[in-house]
Amino acid sequence: MPAKRMILASPRGFCAGVRHAVEMMDTVLRCCPPPIYCLRELVHNRQVVKGLEQRGVRFVADIHDVPGGACVMFSAHGVSPDIRQIARQRRLRVFDATCPFVTRLHTAVRSYVRQGCHVLLIGNRQHDEVSGVQGEAPDQVTVIGKLEEAAAVPVPDPKRVAAVTQTTLNLSDTQHVLDVLRQRFPELRTTPRSDICFATHHRQQSAREIARLADMVLVLGSSNSSNTNRLVEVCRKEGTPAELIARQSDIERIDIGSILTMGLTAGASTPDPFVGKIIARLQKEGFKEVVEHVTVEENVHFPLPRSLRLLQEKK
Numbered sequence: 394m395p396a397k398r399m400i401l402a403s404p405r406g407f408c409a410g411v412r413h414a415v416e417m418m419d420t421v422l423r424c425c426p427p428p429i430y431c432l433r434e435l436v437h438n439r440q441v442v443k444g445l446e447q448r449g450v451r452f453v454a455d456i457h458d459v460p461g462g463a464c465v466m467f468s469a470h471g472v473s474p475d476i477r478q479i480a481r482q483r484r485l486r487v488f489d490a491t492c493p494f495v496t497r498l499h500t501a502v503r504s505y506v507r508q509g510c511h512v513l514l515i516g517n518r519q520h521d522e523v524s525g526v527q528g529e530a531p532d533q534v535t536v537i538g539k540l541e542e543a544a545a546v547p548v549p550d551p552k553r554v555a556a557v558t559q560t561t562l563n564l565s566d567t568q569h570v571l572d573v574l575r576q577r578f579p580e581l582r583t584t585p586r587s588d589i590c591f592a593t594h595h596r597q598q599s600a601r602e603i604a605r606l607a608d609m610v611l612v613l614g615s616s617n618s619s620n621t622n623r624l625v626e627v628c629r630k631e632g633t634p635a636e637l638i639a640r641q642s643d644i645e646r647i648d649i650g651s652i653l654t655m656g657l658t659a660g661a662s663t664p665d666p667f668v669g670k671i672i673a674r675l676q677k678e679g680f681k682e683v684v685e686h687v688t689v690e691e692n693v694h695f696p697l698p699r700s701l702r703l704l705q706e707k708k
């Protein structure tokens with residue numbers, strides 16, 4: 394029987410923004426008195442959230458559910474200005490883990506709104522990042538979820554339109570939406586660099602490359618993780634079967650018996666220990682040879698905010 398092998402995409406798993414949010418929460422848990430609240434999921438990954446719950450973090454869906462004066466962390470996906478205002482009124486002690494790339498998107502939207510533009514935000518309306526960004530100016534920001542919406546969305550003044558995108562979208566699909574918008578609005582304003590972050594870009598590029606080499610790709614991550622779902626799509630677009638693996642038992646529902654080369658990647662919020670467990674499981678299934686496919690080296694790191702560094706020093 395021919396040897397089975399596994400190709401691991403690199404980079405895969407935790408991005409700089411997720412690592413930053415997890416490090417922040419870890420520091421808060423060590424330095425601040427419980428209970429610690431977190432507004433919505435810190436990052437979109439079940440294992441991470443469950444692990445934090447076991448350490449005492451209380452996840453809430455509404456800022457009003459955080460008792461006045463308590464410690465609360467804002468997730469990597471960011472929040473709207475309304476929520477910041479309510480937090481101030483309720484005198485909450487806020488630790489803000491918004492990823493700097495998401496903050497950059499908020500800044501761009503505010504700037505376009507100041508210029509009198511109507512902003513078209515390409516993204517998934519259900520996603521926390523999108524609702525936070527739209528909250529910058531709800532009457533001047535319209536979310537576009539699909540290509541067809543780009544072709545039909547009404548705007549008050551076709552000469553004053555800007556477009557921004559959620560940070561974790563599929564690069565090529567987003568380009569198609571932007572092309573339609575540019576045809577409709579020749580003076581469309583966009584940010585000089587793509588709003589899709591480097592980590593999303595790198596993981597998609599690497600997933601695409603391993604999809605070309607493998608018979609099947611397993612994408613590890615939670616089903617509510619935008620960038621994880623986009624990795625599945627990228628692989629399938631290459632004509633390679635791809636499956637999302639959210640928990641170890643998911644492997645059992647997939648027929649891997651005939652697969653000789655298995656590709657493996659992980660979304661930006663998928664922790665390494667989970668990736669390690671799936672690799673070990675596949676090795677037991679006969680995928681003994683493990684090859685790392687390095688597309689690009691990542692060396693981005695966001696330091697802890699000063700307030701947390703000071704807390705750490707006092708400990």
Ligand code: SF4
Pocket residue numbers: 408409410411469492493494495560561590591592593620661
């Ligand atoms: S995927 Fe990109 S935008 Fe999202 S947390 Fe990671 S680095 Fe930040």
